[in-house]
Amino acid sequence: MTEFSANLGFLWAELSLPDAIRAAARAGFHAVECHWPYDTPAADVLAALDETGLVMLGLNTVRGNAGENGLAALTGREGEARAAIDQALDYAVATGTKAVHVMAGFAQDDVARATFIDNLAYACAQARPLGITILIEPLNSYDAPGYFLQTSQQALGIISAVNQPELKLMFDCYHIQIMEGDLTRRLQKCLPVIGHIQFASVPERGDPTLGEINYRHIFAQIAQMGYAAPLGAEYKPDGPTEPTLGWLGW
Numbered sequence: 001m002t003e004f005s006a007n008l009g010f011l012w013a014e015l016s017l018p019d020a021i022r023a024a025a026r027a028g029f030h031a032v033e034c035h036w037p038y039d040t041p042a043a044d045v046l047a048a049l050d051e052t053g054l055v056m057l058g059l060n061t062v063r064g065n066a067g068e069n070g071l072a073a074l075t076g077r078e079g080e081a082r083a084a085i086d087q088a089l090d091y092a093v094a095t096g097t098k099a100v101h102v103m104a105g106f107a108q109d110d111v112a113r114a115t116f117i118d119n120l121a122y123a124c125a126q127a128r129p130l131g132i133t134i135l136i137e138p139l140n141s142y143d144a145p146g147y148f149l150q151t152s153q154q155a156l157g158i159i160s161a162v163n164q165p166e167l168k169l170m171f172d173c174y175h176i177q178i179m180e181g182d183l184t185r186r187l188q189k190c191l192p193v194i195g196h197i198q199f200a201s202v203p204e205r206g207d208p209t210l211g212e213i214n215y216r217h218i219f220a221q222i223a224q225m226g227y228a229a230p231l232g233a234e235y236k237p238d239g240p241t242e243p244t245l246g247w248l249g250w
Helices: 017-027 042-052 078-095 112-130 152-162 173-179 183-193 215-224
Strands: 004-007 031-033 058-060 099-101 133-136 167-172 194-199 231-233
Touching: 004 017, 017 031, 017 042, 042 078, 058 078, 078 099, 078 112, 112 133, 112 152, 112 167, 133 152, 133 194, 152 167, 152 183, 167 173, 167 183, 173 183, 173 194, 183 194, 183 215, 194 215
Parallel strands: 004 031, 004 231, 058 099, 099 133, 133 167, 167 194, 194 231
Antiparallel strands: none
């Protein structure tokens, strides 16, 4: 049976992070993940994880200033970007989190790619002795116009250029379907460098019973490819989370 992770940036967002972890465990999730947990003491998160037996799969580097969406591709902001990477890795170590998503930010200039690659190389070097994976994620241009990383092909090129085993792709089916489609073939192509898979309906970004993607089929295809890690439910419930969970157990 496919295992699932609850993204607590969206699911049970009205609860404190420790209480959201407990809610995810009661609902039957096998793991959790989050966006920006830094306002919650790491010890409180770790206590909830230990209490429930869940593991935290991933968290994000901070977005930066108001209106920003990451720092790692912003030329001239390397010091801030690397401080954000250090902060995320410290929190990951303190909570036993398996991966850190390094957010690229809004940048389209010619040197942004080189800046992103340099900062990712730094992140990999820092993560290596910690046993933590570094993730990058393409975001669609409707939700995040101007975001540096927008397609799986672009991400594959960056992963190849960095050429470090710690760097993997966060394959969000929601974003990839909007930008590229052809999910099954793209999953097959990217599988060797995928570090985590997320999902939400398209175009609503709701639960996987909605929208244009047949997630029963996609989940079965992922399992047939041999990918066995929990899949991340990163969708926005239309109201309380519990009534949207009928798909658990697919």
